[in-house]
Amino acid sequence: MDLFTLTVINAFIALVATGVLAFQEQADRQFRYQRYFLLAGICMLLNASISAIHYGGIALPYWLLPALSNSLSVGANIALAAGIHRHLQKPGKRFGLLLLFVVLFLLNLTDFARSDINHRFYLNIPIVLLLNFWCIYMLWPHRKAELGKVYLAFIATFGFNIIQFAGRSAYMALEQQQLVSTSIAPLVHNIGFFALTAFAILVFCCIILLSHSQQRLMLQQLSERDALTGLLNRRTMDIRLSAELSRSQRQQKTLSFLLLDADHFKQINDNFGHAAGDLALQHIAKLADQQLRDYDLLFRYGGEEFLLCLPDTDAQTAIHIADRLRQIINSSPLFLPQPYFLTVSIGVASSQHLDNWKTLLQQADEALYQAKRMGRNQVTLYQAA
Numbered sequence: 409m410d411l412f413t414l415t416v417i418n419a420f421i422a423l424v425a426t427g428v429l430a431f432q433e434q435a436d437r438q439f440r441y442q443r444y445f446l447l448a449g450i451c452m453l454l455n456a457s458i459s460a461i462h463y464g465g466i467a468l469p470y471w472l473l474p475a476l477s478n479s480l481s482v483g484a485n486i487a488l489a490a491g492i493h494r495h496l497q498k499p500g501k502r503f504g505l506l507l508l509f510v511v512l513f514l515l516n517l518t519d520f521a522r523s524d525i526n527h528r529f530y531l532n533i534p535i536v537l538l539l540n541f542w543c544i545y546m547l548w549p550h551r552k553a554e555l556g557k558v559y560l561a562f563i564a565t566f567g568f569n570i571i572q573f574a575g576r577s578a579y580m581a582l583e584q585q586q587l588v589s590t591s592i593a594p595l596v597h598n599i600g601f602f603a604l605t606a607f608a609i610l611v612f613c614c615i616i617l618l619s620h621s622q623q624r625l626m627l628q629q630l631s632e633r634d635a636l637t638g639l640l641n642r643r644t645m646d647i648r649l650s651a652e653l654s655r656s657q658r659q660q661k662t663l664s665f666l667l668l669d670a671d672h673f674k675q676i677n678d679n680f681g682h683a684a685g686d687l688a689l690q691h692i693a694k695l696a697d698q699q700l701r702d703y704d705l706l707f708r709y710g711g712e713e714f715l716l717c718l719p720d721t722d723a724q725t726a727i728h729i730a731d732r733l734r735q736i737i738n739s740s741p742l743f744l745p746q747p748y749f750l751t752v753s754i755g756v757a758s759s760q761h762l763d764n765w766k767t768l769l770q771q772a773d774e775a776l777y778q779a780k781r782m783g784r785n786q787v788t789l790y791q792a793a
């Protein structure tokens with residue numbers, strides 16, 4: 409296939425991708441990183457269009473092709489890195505990346521860059537490689553997060569780009585030293601073109617995947633989480649607790665429930681206002697969450713009631729955890745703005761042989777009732793009559 413056809417195909421792909429990205433950026437305005445990905449699409453589109461005009465037989469000034477065209481190619485990688493930086497909410501400004509684009513364009517106008525195509529290649533490629541490595545470096549620690557699979561797809565795509573550029577650089581270095589035949593140069597050039605197109609398509613797929621996965625995750629969180637505390641809500645209890653109960657039975661482990669209720673909570677609302685009551689609930693949720701292991705579950709069960717599900721935890725350990733939590737809550741002041749010390753009562757129930765989590769919850773509720781009756785600010789274990 410001749411270079412004109414290839415560049416026209418590239419331009420067409422970039423046009424479609426940029427159109428979709430523009431539409432997506434408008435539709436999901438809450439994901440502000442999308443504008444950087446749109447910018448990457450625009451860079452690719454401009455670059456492909458300039459190249460298509462050039463290979464179509466129209467002579468272009470040097471500053472447009474190759475100087476601006478090369479800079480746009482790197483610019484797309486700069487915008488991708490900025491998008492990932494923004495998506496991961498990394499601190500720091502992205503202004504430096506814009507500066508990098510301008511500096512690169514100016515460097516492409518120098519006599520050094522003008523004199524030899526290899527000079528331009530060695531000027532631009534290290535920056536692309538560095539940007540791609542930086543993206544991988546940013547994404548790698550999040551590979552096990554909820555969007556981890558999408559990040560791995562991005563990592564693979566950037567890895568692919570690094571390999572193809574490294575391969576081409578190696579070929580050019582060997583060619584310069586006349587260690588490889590120059591007759592395969594057009595083939596290498598064509599492969600490079602295809603590789604760039606493949607990179608653009610892959611990265612585009614990753615961006616779409618990221619946006620859809622993040623939307624799905626947001627919807628899932630909205631339906632599963634309590635808006636005030638961010639904890640799992642009551643709706644999710646049946647699925648989560650049934651699964652936990654059957655796992656405990658299968659492994660013949662003891663499952664414990666802690667039912668925690670803030671004491672005299674009504675007084676906070678009455679004395680300090682409803683907003684202060686909301687703050688108090690967030691305060692308890694945060695402290696409880698900090699105490700949990702990865703596989704424990706924490707629900708906002710009702711108004712000022714929280715349920716903690718502790719797998720593989722016997723009654724004695726559960727009492728110990730509950731009492732530690734009670735003390736932590738009691739000794740961590742809530743600033744309203746004057747320090748206010750909350751107390752909580754906790755009912756504990758443990759079992760190895762239950763068919764229904766609701767029975768265990770009922771037992772924890774009875775224990776909580778006892779704790780309230782005995783004066784509050786204490787932990788009580790359910791004892792079968």
Ligand SMILES: Nc1nc2c(ncn2[C@@H]2O[C@H](COP(=O)(O)OP(=O)(O)OP(=O)(O)O)[C@@H](O)[C@H]2O)c(=O)[nH]1
Pocket residue numbers: 636669670671672673674675677681682683684685686689710711712780784
């Ligand atoms: N601010 C705020 N208050 C809430 C929320 N949900 C429930 N409440 C309040 O929590 C209070 C619970 O009061 P009660 O059930 O009488 O319990 P209590 O005052 O904690 O008394 P004991 O549990 O017996 O110690 C009520 O005043 C509810 O309005 C909420 O989301 N935000």
